[in-house]
Amino acid sequence: MIPEFEYAPYVWTSYGIFAIIVAWQVLQPLLKRRRLEAELREEQALEQGDYAHDTKT
Amino acid sequence: MIWHNIKVGFHRLGSPPVFHRLCQVVAPWLWLAAAICAAFGLFKALYLVPPDYQQSDSFRILYVHVPAAWQAMAGYLVMSVLAVIALVWRIRTTEIMAMMGAPIGAAFTAICLATGSIWGRPMWGTWWAWDARLTSMLVLLFVYLGIMGLYAAFEDKRKGARVACILILVGLVNIPIIHFSVEWWTTLHQGSTISFFGESSMDSSMMPPLIWMVIATKLMFGAALLDRSRNELVEQDRRKGWVRQKLGASA
16 A cells, blocks of 8 residues: 655655666666677677678577 | 685686676675665655654655765765775776766765755755755766766776776765765755764654665665676677677577
8 A cells, every 4th residue: 555645746756766766777787788798799690700690689 | 814815805806707707696686685675664664654743754755865865975985995996906897896886876866966856845945955065965966977977088998997086086075075064054954863973863763764775775886886897897808708708608
């Protein structure tokens, strides 16, 4: 059950901002790692002449 | 013997593959511990703590505002220590950690400023005032952004990190200004209510959620720092054998 507060919009907006920014701190490194790994695999595939792998990714 | 082992262990952290492995293993546990602490803290803050007799429920903003503010400053101190180590001993992993602390510190500063502004509106009747505490906190945000910008401006990342480390140490002067601003100047922002060594003016029933949230933000900072440092290390070493090896092993 969500508690009913006085000044509820101020309280929930603050907690919402906190949650969004913290969630971004979790997600940003994960997304970057995935992108980085995809790039590195692509580079590796190109160096090995594995163009089929490149088009798959 | 123990001291020798600690010293060797510390020096091994300078090795990119060892540091990468450490980040990979430790960061998820830190996130888990942070989530548990935050769950306790938020439950107590939103459900168990009674409203304040003057500020009513608006005081609950304190449980995200204060831990974020403290972490914004503590994060800067951590970065300063790392910057000194990076400048004196030229350890690359330390340089990377000092640089990767900036976006996380900026995030906590932004939380502090935004929630402070939201809290200020019903209590002070204004979203913003150019008082010493608020302004010095805004300066901290600009210092964090400056460090990020300076580091990004250099193509040679090591050179960029060294220059940005100097900026970190210059910006350190702002931390005592933030802390003592409410004592040195007359501010709209209230004075310190929580004291570690003296008596706090905050009721003891309001303290437990704050402690949980403070621990949670510390763990979040540590976890995010290790995650970002790991990525930056891989990006810098993308042509090196150990990265290729790890990539091959994880494929």
